[in-house]
Amino acid sequence: MSGTFSKLKNAYHLLKSIDFAMLAKLSEKVDLPKVMESVAKMDETQLNGLMKMLSSRGKKKELPPIEGDFYDxxxxxxxxxxxxxxxxxxxxxxxxxxxxxxxxxxxxxxxxxxxxxxxxxxxxxxxxxxxxxxxxxxxxxxxxxxxxxxxxxxxxxxxxxxxxxxxxxxxxxxxxxxxxxxxxxxQLNIIGAFGLTEPEVGSGTAGGLTTTAKREGDTWVLNGQKKWIGNATFADVIIIWARDLDDNQVKGFLLRKDTPGFSVEKIHDKMALRIVQNGLITLKDCRIAESDRLQNASSFKDTAKVLRMTRAGVAWEAVGCARGAYENALAYTRSRKQFGKPIAAFQLIQGHLVEMLSNLTAMQTMVFRLSEIQDAGNLKDEHASLAKVFCTLRTRDVVSRAREVMGGNGILLEYNVARFVADAEAIYSYEGTKEINSLIVGRAITGFSAFV
Missing domain, CATH: 1.10.540.10 (Acyl-CoA dehydrogenase/oxidase, N-terminal domain)
Incomplete structure (x- = not known):
């Protein structure tokens, strides 16, 4: 008797809780008997799933953090x-x-x-x-x-x-x-620049510099041009690499900005790294004291020591460029809605994002190991060159996909991906092209030099 009373009591409270006005409106939109029949046929697991879905409606979905360091x-x-x-x-x-x-x-x-x-x-x-x-x-x-x-x-x-x-x-x-x-x-009270590349000499700097240096007593006379020199328009000192006319070896010089015969012209109309002030330097009978010659630089092998050290940093820059593009693209796809939901919910978009993250993660693990080798004092040219080749190639792919998932908005600066797309092209080329760095690695693994 008490069990029957309890059921009646529960039924009474259930009836009190029903919003009959709402049911009337609902019946105009759906076939309530069929809905009730379908619900009645559900097993416990299905019912729990339905209740969970209904209880979560209206709640804001908590998304995972945007983090490009997937392997932590x-x-x-x-x-x-x-x-x-x-x-x-x-x-x-x-x-x-x-x-x-x-x-x-x-x-x-x-x-x-x-x-x-x-x-x-x-x-x-x-x-x-x-x-x-x-x-x-x-x-x-x-x-x-x-x-x-x-x-x-x-x-x-x-x-x-x-x-x-x-x-x-x-x-x-x-x-x-x-x-x-x-x-x-x-302390950045003195700004520096590095003058190696020339208008007609890029990859061939090891043996083909046209900028020359001629010693006259305690003075060196420099003549020639340098191109693509970052910071050149406002640098206080520029490292100039020139070929000694007497021994045909590359030597380094500290060129002070007020040296007579030195002039610099800003390079305009770049599509990449537009904030960098690249300059075309002209040296016309620039006289530099012997005391301003880099005393421990006597051949291009010494120049290469600097390039080896900094080329690893360029690989890290490529990683940063790719990471910025990926994180901005991911944020965009989670907020941009099409067909009633964020585009990040679509399979094709997720496919692009995972490809981007895969490349980025591979690059990060590679440069991390590269820096470990460098810190151990075992860095070789081929180590830095391989990282530069791989990371800049993969960065191009990442920024391309980032621009793709953003559609037309991907070419607008305000969405913070277009810059990465353009800048990746410069990173791909400077500090040694893909071809030159590939040949450095090829020489190391085959024992044969394919350089001209």
């Missing part, structure tokens, strides 16, 4: 290095991201960021002494990636300053030259 490589960093990585990331997101599209479009350099960079104290990050932080090559790579994740132009400016220019002095300069230049360059 950053967890391999110690606490101090991880803190620096996040510090650089915060700086790039706060100081660079809001202004980068404007300056990229104008092809101008935001000089106001130099003082802000100074506060980070990361210039010359791998060098010991002269005010430099003396951290690992791995950390240098992480910093390059974080910069390029927001903008490859700013990463390139920094790479020229901290890597190519400071690195030439640190590795090949005399102690007096290091003392004169490195502390000021570390």
């Amino acid at each position: 490589i950053s967890s391999r960093l110690n606490a101090e290095d991880r803190a620096l990585q996040l510090k650089v990331r915060a700086f790039m997101e706060k100081e660079i991201q809001p202004i980068v599209n404007e300056y990229w479009l104008k092809a101008e350099f935001p000089f106001e960021i130099i003082a802000k960079f100074r506060e980070l104290n990361i210039c010359g990050v791998t060098y010991e002494g002269y005010g430099c932080p003396n951290r690992s090559f791995l950390m240098e790579g992480i910093i390059a990636m974080e910069m390029a994740r927001i903008d490859a132009s700013v990463a390139t400016f920094f790479g020229v300053q901290s890597g190519l220019a400071m690195g030439s002095i640190y590795m090949l300069g005399s102690e007096a030259q290091k003392q004169e230049w490195l502390p000021g360059m570390q």
Whole structure:
């Protein structure tokens, strides 16, 4: 008797809870008896699934974080290095991201960021002494990636300053030259540039420089041109590589910006790295003191030591460029709706995203190992060249897919992928083309040199 009473009581409360007005409206749209019949035939698992779906309606779906480090490589960093990585990331997101599209479009350099960079104290990050932080090559790579994740132009400016220019002095300069230049360059009070490439000589710099140097007593007379020289329009000192007319060997010189016979013309109408101020340098009877010749640079093999060191950093820049494109594209696909739902919910879009992430993850693990080799002092030309070839190739694929999943919006600066698409082309070419770097690796694995 008590069981029957309990059932009647539950039925009474159920009837009280029914919104009959709502049922009347619902019956106008659906066949309620058929719906009830279908529900009655469901087993317990199906009913639980239906109730879960109904209870979740109206709730905002919690999406996973947008994170390009899928294998959590950053967890391999110690606490101090991880803190620096996040510090650089915060700086790039706060100081660079809001202004980068404007300056990229104008092809101008935001000089106001130099003082802000100074506060980070990361210039010359791998060098010991002269005010430099003396951290690992791995950390240098992480910093390059974080910069390029927001903008490859700013990463390139920094790479020229901290890597190519400071690195030439640190590795090949005399102690007096290091003392004169490195502390000021570390604080970005002195801006540097690196002059190797020429209008008619790119890949053939090892043996074909047309810029010449002739010694006259304690003075060297330089003549020739250099092209694509980043920071050249405002640098205080430019490392100039020239062929000694007496012994036909490549030597390095510290060219001060006020040297008579030196002029520079900004290169206009670039489609990539537009913030970088590339210059065409002309040297006409520039007289440079012997004391401003890099004292430990006597052949192109010495120049190659600098390029080997910085080429690894370019591979990291490629990773950053790809990561920025991927993360922006992922965010876009989760917010852009078509056919009633975010396009990230469609299979073809997810296929592109997974391809992008696969490439990015492979690149990250490769450059991480590359930096470990470099920190162990075992880096060879072929190690850096292989990473440069692979990462820049894969970056082109990642940025292409990022632009594809964004449709027409992918070519607009405001959606923060078009820059990466363009800038990837420059990263692909500088610091050695794919072909030249491939031949460096080919020589190492076959024992035969295919260079002309």
